[in-house]
Amino acid sequence: MAYKGTPSSIVEAAEELFAEQGFNETTVRQITNHAGVNLASINYHFGSKKGLIQAVAEKFLTPLCNSLERMLNDFQMQSAQEISLEDLLEILMRALLSVHHENLHALSVFMRLLELAYMKSQEELRSFLMQRYHSKLQPYIHLLRVNAAPMEEDEFFWRLHFLLGSITFTLSNFHTLSAIEKTEYHSDAEVEKIMHRMIPVLAAGLQARADKSYFCRI
Amino acid sequence: MAYKGTPSSIVEAAEELFAEQGFNETTVRQITNHAGVNLASINYHFGSKKGLIQAVAEKFLTPLCNSLERMLNDFQMQSAQEISLEDLLEILMRALLSVHHENLHALSVFMRLLELAYMKSQEELRSFLMQRYHSKLQPYIHLLRVNAAPMEEDEFFWRLHFLLGSITFTLSNFHTLSAIEKTEYHSDAEVEKIMHRMIPVLAAGLQARADKSYFCRI
Amino acid sequence: MAYKGTPSSIVEAAEELFAEQGFNETTVRQITNHAGVNLASINYHFGSKKGLIQAVAEKFLTPLCNSLERMLNDFQMQSAQEISLEDLLEILMRALLSVHHENLHALSVFMRLLELAYMKSQEELRSFLMQRYHSKLQPYIHLLRVNAAPMEEDEFFWRLHFLLGSITFTLSNFHTLSAIEKTEYHSDAEVEKIMHRMIPVLAAGLQARADKSYFCRI
Amino acid sequence: MAYKGTPSSIVEAAEELFAEQGFNETTVRQITNHAGVNLASINYHFGSKKGLIQAVAEKFLTPLCNSLERMLNDFQMQSAQEISLEDLLEILMRALLSVHHENLHALSVFMRLLELAYMKSQEELRSFLMQRYHSKLQPYIHLLRVNAAPMEEDEFFWRLHFLLGSITFTLSNFHTLSAIEKTEYHSDAEVEKIMHRMIPVLAAGLQARADKSYFCRI
DNA sequence: AATGAATGAGTATTCATTCAT
DNA sequence: CATGAATGAATACTCATTCAT
Numbered sequence: 001m002a003y004k005g006t007p008s009s010i011v012e013a014a015e016e017l018f019a020e021q022g023f024n025e026t027t028v029r030q031i032t033n034h035a036g037v038n039l040a041s042i043n044y045h046f047g048s049k050k051g052l053i054q055a056v057a058e059k060f061l062t063p064l065c066n067s068l069e070r071m072l073n074d075f076q077m078q079s080a081q082e083i084s085l086e087d088l089l090e091i092l093m094r095a096l097l098s099v100h101h102e103n104l105h106a107l108s109v110f111m112r113l114l115e116l117a118y119m120k121s122q123e124e125l126r127s128f129l130m131q132r133y134h135s136k137l138q139p140y141i142h143l144l145r146v147n148a149a150p151m152e153e154d155e156f157f158w159r160l161h162f163l164l165g166s167i168t169f170t171l172s173n174f175h176t177l178s179a180i181e182k183t184e185y186h187s188d189a190e191v192e193k194i195m196h197r198m199i200p201v202l203a204a205g206l207q208a209r210a211d212k213s214y215f216c217r218i
Numbered sequence: 219m220a221y222k223g224t225p226s227s228i229v230e231a232a233e234e235l236f237a238e239q240g241f242n243e244t245t246v247r248q249i250t251n252h253a254g255v256n257l258a259s260i261n262y263h264f265g266s267k268k269g270l271i272q273a274v275a276e277k278f279l280t281p282l283c284n285s286l287e288r289m290l291n292d293f294q295m296q297s298a299q300e301i302s303l304e305d306l307l308e309i310l311m312r313a314l315l316s317v318h319h320e321n322l323h324a325l326s327v328f329m330r331l332l333e334l335a336y337m338k339s340q341e342e343l344r345s346f347l348m349q350r351y352h353s354k355l356q357p358y359i360h361l362l363r364v365n366a367a368p369m370e371e372d373e374f375f376w377r378l379h380f381l382l383g384s385i386t387f388t389l390s391n392f393h394t395l396s397a398i399e400k401t402e403y404h405s406d407a408e409v410e411k412i413m414h415r416m417i418p419v420l421a422a423g424l425q426a427r428a429d430k431s432y433f434c435r436i
Numbered sequence: 437m438a439y440k441g442t443p444s445s446i447v448e449a450a451e452e453l454f455a456e457q458g459f460n461e462t463t464v465r466q467i468t469n470h471a472g473v474n475l476a477s478i479n480y481h482f483g484s485k486k487g488l489i490q491a492v493a494e495k496f497l498t499p500l501c502n503s504l505e506r507m508l509n510d511f512q513m514q515s516a517q518e519i520s521l522e523d524l525l526e527i528l529m530r531a532l533l534s535v536h537h538e539n540l541h542a543l544s545v546f547m548r549l550l551e552l553a554y555m556k557s558q559e560e561l562r563s564f565l566m567q568r569y570h571s572k573l574q575p576y577i578h579l580l581r582v583n584a585a586p587m588e589e590d591e592f593f594w595r596l597h598f599l600l601g602s603i604t605f606t607l608s609n610f611h612t613l614s615a616i617e618k619t620e621y622h623s624d625a626e627v628e629k630i631m632h633r634m635i636p637v638l639a640a641g642l643q644a645r646a647d648k649s650y651f652c653r654i
Numbered sequence: 655m656a657y658k659g660t661p662s663s664i665v666e667a668a669e670e671l672f673a674e675q676g677f678n679e680t681t682v683r684q685i686t687n688h689a690g691v692n693l694a695s696i697n698y699h700f701g702s703k704k705g706l707i708q709a710v711a712e713k714f715l716t717p718l719c720n721s722l723e724r725m726l727n728d729f730q731m732q733s734a735q736e737i738s739l740e741d742l743l744e745i746l747m748r749a750l751l752s753v754h755h756e757n758l759h760a761l762s763v764f765m766r767l768l769e770l771a772y773m774k775s776q777e778e779l780r781s782f783l784m785q786r787y788h789s790k791l792q793p794y795i796h797l798l799r800v801n802a803a804p805m806e807e808d809e810f811f812w813r814l815h816f817l818l819g820s821i822t823f824t825l826s827n828f829h830t831l832s833a834i835e836k837t838e839y840h841s842d843a844e845v846e847k848i849m850h851r852m853i854p855v856l857a858a859g860l861q862a863r864a865d866k867s868y869f870c871r872i
Numbered sequence: 873a874a875t876g877a878a879t880g881a882g883t884a885t886t887c888a889t890t891c892a893t
Numbered sequence: 894c895a896t897g898a899a900t901g902a903a904t905a906c907t908c909a910t911t912c913a914t
Contacts, residue, residue, distance in 0.1 A: 006898075006899075020337075020338045020339065021337070021338070021339055022242075022337065024240075024242055024243060025242055025339070027882085027883070027884085028883085028884065028885085029882090029883085029884090037899085037900095038899060038900050038901080039885095039900085039901085040885085040886080040887090040899075040900060040901080041898085041899065041900085042884090042885095043884080043885060043886075044898075044899070044900090045898090048884075048885075049884065049885090086429075115333075115387070118387075118391040118394050118395070119239075119240065119391065119394065120238050120239070120393055120394055121238070121239060121243070126394075153403055154399060154403045154405050154407075155415065157398075157399055157402070157403065158388070158395075158399075158407075158412055158415055158416075159415075159419055161387065161388060161391075161395055162384040162387075162388060162416060162419050162420075163384070164387065165383045165384040165385070165386065165387025165388055166380040166381070166383040166384050166387075166423075167383070168383065168387060169333070169336075169379065169380075169382060169383025169384075169386060169387060170376070170379060170380060170383055173336040173337065173379075175338050176336050176337065176338055176344075177336070177376075177379055180375075181372055181375055181376075184375070185371055185372045185375065187372050189372075189376075194376055196429070197373060197376055197377075197428070197429075198376075198380060199429060200426040200427060200428060200429045201377055201380050201423040201424075201426050202380075202423070203426070204422040204423050204425065204426035205384075205419040205420070205422050205423045206419075207422065208418040208419050208421070208422035209418065210415070210418060211304075211414070211415075211417065211418045224873095224874085245907080245908065245909080246908080246909060246910085247907090247908080247909090255874095255875095256874065256875050256876075257875080257876080257877095257909095258874075258875060258876080258877095258910085258911080258912090259873095259874070259875080260909090260910095261909080261910060261911080262873080262874065262875085266909075266910080267909065267910090442877075442878075456773075456774045456775065457773070457774070457775055458678075458773065460676075460678055460679060461678055461775070463903080463904070463905085464904085464905065464906085465903085465904085465905090473878085474878060474879050474880080475879085475880085475906095476878075476879060476880080476906085476907080476908090477877085477878070477879085478905095478906095479905085479906060479907075480877075480878070480879090481877090484905080484906075485905065485906090522865075551769075551823070554823075554827040554830050554831070555675075555676065555827065555830065556674050556675070556829055556830055557674070557675055557679070562830075589839055590835055590839045590841050590843075591851060593834075593835060593838070593839065594824070594831075594835075594843075594848055594851055594852075595851075595855055597823065597824060597827075597831055598820040598823075598824060598852060598855050598856075599820070600823065601819045601820040601821070601822065601823025601824055602816040602817070602819040602820050602823075602859075603819070604819065604823060605769070605772075605815065605816075605818065605819025605820075605822060605823060606812070606815060606816060606819055609772040609773065611774055612772050612773065612774055612780075613772070613812075613815055616811075617808055617811060617812075620811070621807055621808045621811065623808050625808075625812075630812055632865070633809060633812055633813075633864070633865075634816060635865060636862040636863060636864060636865045637813055637816050637859040637860075637862050638816075638859070639862070640858040640859050640861065640862035641820075641855040641856070641858050641859045642855075643858065644854040644855050644857070644858035645854060646851070646854060647740075647850070647851075647853065647854045660894095660895085681886080681887065681888080682887080682888060682889085683886090683887080683888090691895095691896095692895065692896050692897080693888095693889095693896080693897080694889085694890080694891090694895075694896060694897080695895070695896080696888090696889095697888080697889060697890080698894085698895070698896085702888080702889080703888065703889090874914100875912105875913100875914085876912105876913100876914095877911105877912090877913090877914105878910105878911085878912080878913100879908105879909105879910085879911080879912100880908100880909105880910095880911105881907105881908085881909100881910105882906100882907080882908070882909100883905100883906075883907065883908085884904100884905100884906095884907105885903100885904075885905090885906105886902105886903080886904065886905100887900105887901100887902085887903075887904085888900105888901105888902100888903105889899105889900085889901095889902105890898105890899085890900080890901105891896105891897105891898090891899080891900100892896100892897100892898090892899100893895100893896085893897095893898105
């Protein structure tokens with residue numbers, strides 16, 4: 001394997017460790033040791049640990065948004081029929097998988113990043129991501145909206161985050177979950193298969209009829 | 219309000235700070251300052267920070283499991299008809315709400331704890347929780363299984379975690395999410411309402427027909 | 437010599453090193469090594485290096501202002517005659533010497549502190565000292581003003597700082613200067629003697645008739 | 655304005671930053687960024703940061719000494735009368751101002767350099783400057799000596815440094831002092847005017863009759 | 873039972889300098 | 894002649910834990 005240059009080595013080591021341990025739990029020492037580079041190189045090349053995290057974030061988010069956009073266009077050109085909810089989710093999963101080119105860490109760290117962005121103390125990261133990617137994701141989200149069951153705006157907002165929770169939880173902890181599956185059911189999980197399995201579940205969730213009653217059945 | 223004693227004060231302060239900032243990001247100094255107790259008392263009463271986290275975990279998990287068990291029994295005694303998936307999920311939400319007695323922190327920290335338990339480096343916490351609560355949760359999970367769509371064991375395992383992801387993500391980030399909802403849709407979220415909204419979505423997900431085809435539609 | 441306790445040891449070590457090297461040039465490691473205490477004790481007892489510097493500052497400034505005030509009162513009570521400029525400066529020197537009880541470092545570090553306070557980037561320290569001590573020094577400065585030659589307010593402001601320059605330069609570099617004197621003139625300087633020698637020089641400076649002409653003699 | 659070449663750009667940037675922040679507080683990165691040159695060029699052209707400081711020192715001290723020498727000769731040729739103390743100090747101020755050609759930084763950094771040279775830990779710089787410039791300054795200092803009040807050698811040594819303290823303090827902190835003057839007295843200080851104001855004060859100080867009594871008046 | 877003081881190992885970051893090209 | 898990349902040593906500061914009392 002060819003030598004990748006210091007910044008690439010750092011990013012790769014960071015992805016792996018971020019995926020396994022999270023961002024705050026990973027120290028710059030661990031990263032530089034794992035990458036076999038000098039302790040100071042993170043600050044030299046990325047300014048700070050935060051800069052490295054943003055670099056990792058952009059490395060995944062930019063191609064993801066591009067994939068999503070392109071696949072959406074391709075589908076709408078090739079197919080005469082209306083796009084279905086399952087198609088949309090399949091497109092999302094494929095876009096995620098195209099990000100997951102080299103190693104599993106990529107997806108895992110990306111999902112951890114989304115989780116981080118929703119933490120109370122991370123408004124800065126959240127608005128950084130929002131400002132950068134919100135508009136690019138808007139067309140996709142709009143298509144989800146029109147294919148979901150009819151519902152109020154705020155209901156859709158929450159359902160979108162129920163769905164996001166499923167995806168981030170599954171993919172950021174995929175390593176642990178597939179290890180449990182292996183010991184309990186002796187079956188090996190591939191990430192592609194699990195993502196495929198998510199599609200009907202998420203689609204059904206978005207299409208479920210909202211229950212107007214409020215805690216009265218029991 | 220009566221004085222609660224040092225250990226209780228610590229636990230309460232810890233819940234609040236863990237909920238807001240996460241476990242690693244919260245220092246024992248912050249906890250003891252917030253609780254108005256001596257810095258060393260966490261180690262004195264709980265052995266270590268890790269011990270405090272486990273104490274917090276047990277404080278919620280034990281009553282939760284008990285609630286779940288009791289509500290399940292009550293339902294099966296009172297009602298002649300078969301229990302539905304929506305009923306089961308309603309029971310879960312009510313059990314969670316009964317944990318959420320005093321403040322939102324309780325639920326938030328509990329959900330964060332579950333997330334933590336699935337991290338690669340937290341095998342110790344995971345097996346501690348498993349060993350302690352797995353058997354008590356088994357009857358409830360079995361009922362979910364029989365009310366879900368027919369599927370293989372491993373498929374059910376993954377669906378259960380899709381569902382878990384929705385719940386943990388929504389509740390551990392409830393503060394952030396409801397803040398976003400407020401600025402975007404000018405509507406105030408109550409946690410009860412949002413939990414209620416989750417029920418049909420989760421039920422539909424568990425009942426969705428599995429898709430045997432594998433990435434072939436597009 | 438009795439053991440002084442960690443905070444005192446730190447302050448003493450800091451005074452010595454600050455006097456010799458300045459504030460920024462002195463590291464917390466040097467201080468704690470020199471004091472024979474743990475590296476973290478500075479942060480434990482003083483919060484930060486800045487906190488230690490302020491503690492050192494207050495240790496000297498408070499007694500200095502009190503000495504000055506008391507000596508001024510004593511003089512005005514005991515003596516029927518008007519106080520002279522030389523008397524005022526003698527009082528200042530004696531107040532400084534009463535601060536210089538234990539070691540030479542005290543005076544030196546105090547003078548370095550004044551120098552620091554006038555640096556462009558130290559507005560915070562400057563305003564901290566101003567707010568805390570300006571009013572207590574006002575009566576003394578007023579007496580200097582009425583005993584100096586008649587002059588405009590702004591002229592007096594600058595003369596006061598010419599004088600301050602003489603004092604701070606001489607006392608903060610006293611160690612170096614007396615070493616030079618020793619090698620060149622084989623005479624030993626005592627700080628008391630040198631401070632006494634400053635009095636007629638400073639007095640003459642304050643009483644000199646201002647020159648209204650502006651760069652015209654040559 | 656013509657491009658000055660890398661070394662000149664470095665020296666100019668260094669002057670400005672040294673004047674504002676001091677030597678230790680200014681990093682080579684700041685200097686090279688400000689100068690728009692490569693980070694390594696300071697070490698390339700000046701060997702080290704210390705080498706750059708010495709280069710800055712020589713850039714000012716050599717012309718200063720030359721100015722002083724020339725102006726002294728000019729005065730003695732043109733004027734029949736004996737040179738007065740005020741004349742000598744005026745010559746010094748003019749020599750300093752001729753150094754202060756382009757900007758205030760020059761004077762400020764030069765004064766800071768003198769202060770640095772008297773610090774205990776800077777024997778190297780001190781002896782470098784001494785060895786290089788002491789003999790050239792000797793004639794000027796001798797003239798000060800003969801025009802001052804009669805006094806012992808060592809007394810003159812100290813008075814010279816009282817005077818040096820006034821000059822260095824005023825000029826190295828000129829920025830801060832004139833800012834204070836502006837806010838307090840709403841008058842704008844020009845450095846020429848302030849230097850002129852120093853002359854009668856310093857002259858009076860050198861001519862003051864030494865006080866033989868030793869702390870006995872009060 | 874409880875605590876104020878202390879501590880060793882750790883954190884991210886900064887620095888002047890070096891070196892291969 | 895010049896430079897982008899890299900580096901070892903140092904910086905202030907923080908942490909959970911321990912210990913004598």
